[in-house]
Amino acid sequence: MAAHAASWQRSVQQVAIWGAAALLLLWTVFPFVWILLTSLKNPGDIISVPPKFLFEPTFDNYSALVIGEQGGQYSSTRPDFPRFFLNSMIISVGAVALSVLTGIPAAYALARFSFPLKDGFAFVLMSFRFVPFIAFVIPLYLLYQRVGLYNTHVGLILAYQLITLPFTIWMLRSFFMEIPAEIQEAAKIDGCSWFGVLSRVILPLSMPGIAVTLILGFMFCWNAFNYPLMLAGRQTFPVTVGAIQFISYEQVLWGQMAAATIVAALPQLVLSLMVQKYIVRGLTMGAVK
Structure with a gap:
């Protein structure tokens, strides 16, 4: 019973x-x-x-x-979605590439070197993720208007560093710290400089972590909305801002907006499926020793 x-x-x-x-x-x-x-x-x-x-x-x-539409049930003017899609690719790839190139040395220094105020510096970097975007976007808007970076791909790539660079440094720092220090010491005994240790030892062992950092950083950039809304014009709108261009004072093109949303989600979906094994390895790296 x-x-x-x-x-x-x-x-x-x-x-x-x-x-x-x-x-x-x-x-x-x-x-x-x-x-x-x-x-x-x-x-x-x-x-x-x-x-x-x-x-x-x-x-x-x-x-x-x-x-586009040939008249009829839609407005004769339409958003240039192919341009928006290309803008997203240029800005996201450029922002992630820049953040990784600059973030790897910074993450390695924070993980392996000792210097005054190291923990405070790391916290300041991370604090950029906590600050509301409005605290940065207004000064950036005024600065970009003066120096000619408004409505440019370069300007958005630099602005996106506020999104990707702190995340990249903290992610890679944790992955670098999981690599035993004995491996680094052995490489130094063999005559490697710190750059040789980083390029020949640390980076190859951290490839799963770097891969997941690249993927997540790309997704953050691709989904960014606030910065391009304020710092971009119609020539540099990414898909996130471009999708709302289907809303006009005359009508809302719900079907085209939904189609734009589906197409905009495809790169992230395809990329995640292609490198999912690296995502799993990267997110669990160091969890079990």
Whole structure:
């Protein structure tokens, strides 16, 4: 009797766990599924009440992102989404590359060298992640207007360092600290300088950590909204700001906005799937010794 009660209790617990997992999955995935469905609807189906889950799909919204509309149900002027997509690629790749090139030496110094106020300096770097963006964007806007960096890719790449550089330094610092100091000492005995130790020993051993730092930094840059909203113009808008250009005083192009959202999410999704093994290794690096 007791064994039967215990078995029944375990069954109830398993059902509750699976039910909670299903609800969490539904809560997480449903917004993406809804946007996908919206991107495949015509304007009449999008605004129908009650919402339509069964409809004849169309790819007109996706084609409109590239070739535009030839009059009719949409406005004759349209956002230049291909330009926005290219801007996001240029800015995100440039910002991540710059943050990694400058962050690796800084992270190595914070991980291996001893100097006055090292911990305070590391905390100041991390504090840039806590400060509201408005504290930086207004001075940057005034400065960029004076020096000619407003509405430029270079200006946005430099501004994005406030997003990626502190994160890169702290992530790589933790990965470098997980590498045993004995390996570094052995390399020094063999005649390596600190740069040789970094390039020949530390970096090869830290590749999973560097990979996950690159991927997460790219995602942060790709999803950035506030800085490009204030520091970019129509020629340099990324996809995050470009997507809201489908809202005008005349109408809201819900279908094209949804299609732009799906297309904008694809690079991150494809990149994550391609290097997921590095993400797992990087996030768990040093957890088990």
